[in-house]
Amino acid sequence: MKRKIIIDCDPGIDDSLAIMLALSHPDIEVVGITIVEGNCPVEMGFENAKKVLKFMNRLDVPIYVGAHQPLKREYINALDTHGSDGLGESFLDSVAGYEQDMDALSFYSHILRQEQCSVIAIGPLTNIAQLIQQDKEAYDRIDTLISMGGCYKSHGNCSPVAEYNYWCDPDAAQIVYNAGKEVHMVGLDVTRQIVLTPELLENMKQRNAYVGDFVEKITKFYFKFHLEWEHLVGCVINDPLAVAYFIDPSICSGFSSYVQIETQSISIGQSIVDDHSFYRKPSNAYVLTQVDVDKFFDLFFTCLLENIHECEKN
Ligand code: BDR
Ligand code: CA
Numbered sequence: 001m002k003r004k005i006i007i008d009c010d011p012g013i014d015d016s017l018a019i020m021l022a023l024s025h026p027d028i029e030v031v032g033i034t035i036v037e038g039n040c041p042v043e044m045g046f047e048n049a050k051k052v053l054k055f056m057n058r059l060d061v062p063i064y065v066g067a068h069q070p071l072k073r074e075y076i077n078a079l080d081t082h083g084s085d086g087l088g089e090s091f092l093d094s095v096a097g098y099e100q101d102m103d104a105l106s107f108y109s110h111i112l113r114q115e116q117c118s119v120i121a122i123g124p125l126t127n128i129a130q131l132i133q134q135d136k137e138a139y140d141r142i143d144t145l146i147s148m149g150g151c152y153k154s155h156g157n158c159s160p161v162a163e164y165n166y167w168c169d170p171d172a173a174q175i176v177y178n179a180g181k182e183v184h185m186v187g188l189d190v191t192r193q194i195v196l197t198p199e200l201l202e203n204m205k206q207r208n209a210y211v212g213d214f215v216e217k218i219t220k221f222y223f224k225f226h227l228e229w230e231h232l233v234g235c236v237i238n239d240p241l242a243v244a245y246f247i248d249p250s251i252c253s254g255f256s257s258y259v260q261i262e263t264q265s266i267s268i269g270q271s272i273v274d275d276h277s278f279y280r281k282p283s284n285a286y287v288l289t290q291v292d293v294d295k296f297f298d299l300f301f302t303c304l305l306e307n308i309h310e311c312e313k314n
Pocket of ligand 2: 123
């Protein structure tokens with residue numbers, strides 16, 4: 001039986017790769033995609049999710065629009081990283097005629113009472129925090145909760161200590177970590193090791209031009225950004241690791257700990273991992289620290305390059 005997931009995302013270049021991975025794995029069923037403010041405004045994220053679904057010939061997957069802004073903090077997007085269209089300035093054709101019958105929160109309330117589902121959250125946690133505030137019973141029904149966000153020993157990407165998803169909405173992240181369900185924290189410690197290099201991209205294009213060309217279109221801007229700001233030849237693709245870890249947990253390992261998110265001051269958005277149990281609080285997270293990079297790319301390439309074909313194009 002396929003394991004059912006909801007992807008909560010802000011697509012976003014690496015979010016799009018995560019959606020592609022989830023849709024191309026035979027054991028996973030994506031029952032819905034919910035959009036949150038983050039890399040780009042929520043309406044742009046919605047448009048981008050449709051573009052990815054169109055490429056995958058999977059416009060049957062429902063998309064639901066969620067929060068437009070963080071719970072308390074002023075909204076700051078990441079279009080500097082993801083391009084003015086949120087998809088690496090690929091300026092793909094927009095997809096018209098897609099009806100939505102409910103918003104993200106109504107969808108969660110509904111689906112979590114019908115199906116056993118896990119949630120893979122790869123954007124700021126605003127939607128999930130609002131679900132906790134408005135329908136805790138539905139939230140409690142989530143099977144596994146995976147969140148791409150935070151950092152443990154690794155430095156931040158928005159400040160010396162904060163990663164974007166938690167920095168964008170720290171109050172939401174703090175609510176989620178306090179809500180009584182273990183959060184699998186896929187932070188920068190592990191995602192920073194997932195680097196798509198020009199050689200790997202070239203290899204993708206040779207093995208499957210349909211997929212490789214699409215990935216090149218949406219990552220070109222990301223490559224430039226990484227070279228300019230991080231002096232890295234290649235781009236860090238954070239979000240697909242959260243999906244890969246769900247598919248095969250042996251790709252990553254870590255430890256259980258109490259985690260708190262800083263909501264104020266110079267360290268806003270920092271994920272404080274109490275690895276020495278100073279606070280004497282029960283663990284609320286499984287913090288990933290190790291990743292088998294080869295195993296990740298084996299899975300990623302097998303799914304994208306062998307399971308997605310041009311003949312599926314609309
Ligand atoms: C996270 O922030 C976003 O820019 C990416 O999509 C990823 O979810 C990495 O810090
Ligand atoms: Ca994201």
